[in-house]
Amino acid sequence: xxxxxxxxxxxxxxxxxxxxxxxxxxxxxxxxxxxxxxxxxxxxxxxxxxxxxxxxxxxxxxxxxxxxxxxxxxxxxxxxxxxxxxxxxxxxxxxxxxxxxxxxxxxxxxxxxxxxxxxxxxxxxxxxxxxxxxxxxxxxxxxxxxxxxxxxxxxxxxxxxxxxxxxxxxxxxxxxxxxxxxxxxxxxxxxxxxxxxxxxxxxxxxxxxxxxxxxxxxxxxxxxxxxxxxxxxxxxxxxxxxxxxxxxxxxxxxxxxxxxxxxxxxxxxxxxxxxxxxxxxxxxxxxxxxxxxxxxxxxxxxxxxxxxxxxxxxxxxxxxxxxxx
Amino acid sequence: xxxxxxxxxxxxxxxxxxxxxxxxxxxxxxxxxxxxxxxxxxxxxxxxxxxxxxxxxxxx
Numbered sequence: 001x002x003x004x005x006x007x008x009x010x011x012x013x014x015x016x017x018x019x020x021x022x023x024x025x026x027x028x029x030x031x032x033x034x035x036x037x038x039x040x041x042x043x044x045x046x047x048x049x050x051x052x053x054x055x056x057x058x059x060x061x062x063x064x065x066x067x068x069x070x071x072x073x074x075x076x077x078x079x080x081x082x083x084x085x086x087x088x089x090x091x092x093x094x095x096x097x098x099x100x101x102x103x104x105x106x107x108x109x110x111x112x113x114x115x116x117x118x119x120x121x122x123x124x125x126x127x128x129x130x131x132x133x134x135x136x137x138x139x140x141x142x143x144x145x146x147x148x149x150x151x152x153x154x155x156x157x158x159x160x161x162x163x164x165x166x167x168x169x170x171x172x173x174x175x176x177x178x179x180x181x182x183x184x185x186x187x188x189x190x191x192x193x194x195x196x197x198x199x200x201x202x203x204x205x206x207x208x209x210x211x212x213x214x215x216x217x218x219x220x221x222x223x224x225x226x227x228x229x230x231x232x233x234x235x236x237x238x239x240x241x242x243x244x245x246x247x248x249x250x251x252x253x254x255x256x257x258x259x260x261x262x263x264x265x266x267x268x269x270x271x272x273x274x275x276x277x278x279x280x281x282x283x284x285x286x287x288x289x290x291x292x293x294x295x296x297x298x299x300x301x302x303x304x305x306x307x308x309x310x311x312x313x314x315x316x317x318x319x320x321x322x323x324x325x
Numbered sequence: 326x327x328x329x330x331x332x333x334x335x336x337x338x339x340x341x342x343x344x345x346x347x348x349x350x351x352x353x354x355x356x357x358x359x360x361x362x363x364x365x366x367x368x369x370x371x372x373x374x375x376x377x378x379x380x381x382x383x384x385x
Contacts, residue, residue, distance in 0.1 A: 002355035032358035078384040098385035
C-alpha cells in the first residue's frame with residue numbers, strides 16, 4: 001500500500017519499498033519509516049559563527065550533527081556528498097548515536113548548544129525533535145540550520161524546542177526555487193514568518209550565485225521582504241557561492257558582488273547584514289544600528305572583541321537583537 | 326416485478342456499491358504520515374565514534 005509523507009511540502013506518495021525525495025523516509029509494509037534516526041553521518045564541534053549565527057552565544061562551541069539526505073536538490077549544494085547520498089551508500093558511513101548519547105556528548109564537550117545542520121534537519125525530523133526535547137531538559141540550547149522546507153504543523157511542533165535557527169532564503173522568486181532547488185518559495189517564506197513569530201532567534205542566509213540571483217533588484221526585493229515580514233533587526237548573511245555539484249559552470253561570487261548586496265540590504269533598512277564564505281572586514285563585524293559604533297569585531301569565525309554590555313551597545317545603550325548569554 | 330421486489334433489489338445493489346467503494350478507498354488510498362517510525366537496523370555501514378573536536382569540513 002502507498003503511503004504519503006506529510007512532513008514537507010513535497011507530500012511524497014511513496015510506493016512500498018521506495019523512499020521519498022529525501023531518500024531517508026521509506027515505505028516499509030505500508031508504514032512510513034525513518035532509517036536515519038540515531039545515525040548521524042557527521043558529528044563535529046564547530047564555532048557557532050560557522051553556522052552562521054552571529055547573534056546567538058557568540059564565541060561558543062556548538063556540537064553539530066547531520067544525517068544523510070535532503071528534501072531539496074539544489075544544483076549548487078556545497079554538501080552534496082552527504083545531502084544527496086543514500087543511507088546505504090558504501091562511501092558514507094554513520095555513527096550510532098541515539099538522542100541520549102548525543103546529549104551526553106554535548107555536555108561532556110562543554111558545548112552550550114547543539115546544531116542540527118550540514119544537510120537538512122527536517123528530513124531527520126523525529127531524531128531532531130526527540131534530541132531537541134531531551135537537550136532542552138538538560139539545559140542545552142537547540143539550533144537549526146535549515147532550508148525551511150517543511151509543512152506548518154510539524155514546523156510549529158518542532159519550534160517549541162528550538163532556540164535559534166539560521167534559515168536559508170535561497171532566492172526571492174518561485175522560478176529560482178523550481179529551477180535550482182527543486183522546491184517552491186512560498187513554504188519557505190511561511191516557515192520564516194512562523195519561526196520569527198514563535199520567538200526564537202532567526203538569522204537568514206542568502207547564497208549569491210552569479211547570474212542567477214545576484215541582480216540588484218533581486219537583492220533589493222529579498223532584503224525588503226525580510227524587513228517587512230521578519231523585521232529590520234533580523235540578521236541577513238550574504239554568502240559567496242563556489243562551483244560545486246551540478247553547477248560547476250559558474251564562477252565563484254566576487255567580494256564586490258557580496259559587498260554591493262550588503263550595501264543594498266542596509267539601504268533597505270536592515271540593521272545587521274553580513275558577508276560569508278569570503279573575508280570582508282566590515283561584513284564580518286556587528287555594528288550598532290543606533291550610533292554605528294563597532295560592537296563585535298570578528299576575524300573569520302573568531303571573536304576578536306565583544307563590546308556588548310548585557311546585550312546593549314555600551315555607547316548609546318541600544319538593545320541589540322540576539323541571545324547573548 | 327413487484328414494487329417491493331424492485332426496492333429490495335435496489336437496496337441490495339446500492340449496498341454492494343457502497344461496500345465496494347469503501348473497500349477500494351481503504352485499499353487504494355495512501356496512508357498518511359507526518360511522523361515516521363524508526364527501523365531496527367541502519368541500512369548502511371556504521372563507524373566508531375572518533376575525535377569530534379575538530380571543525381567539520383561541511384558547510385553550515
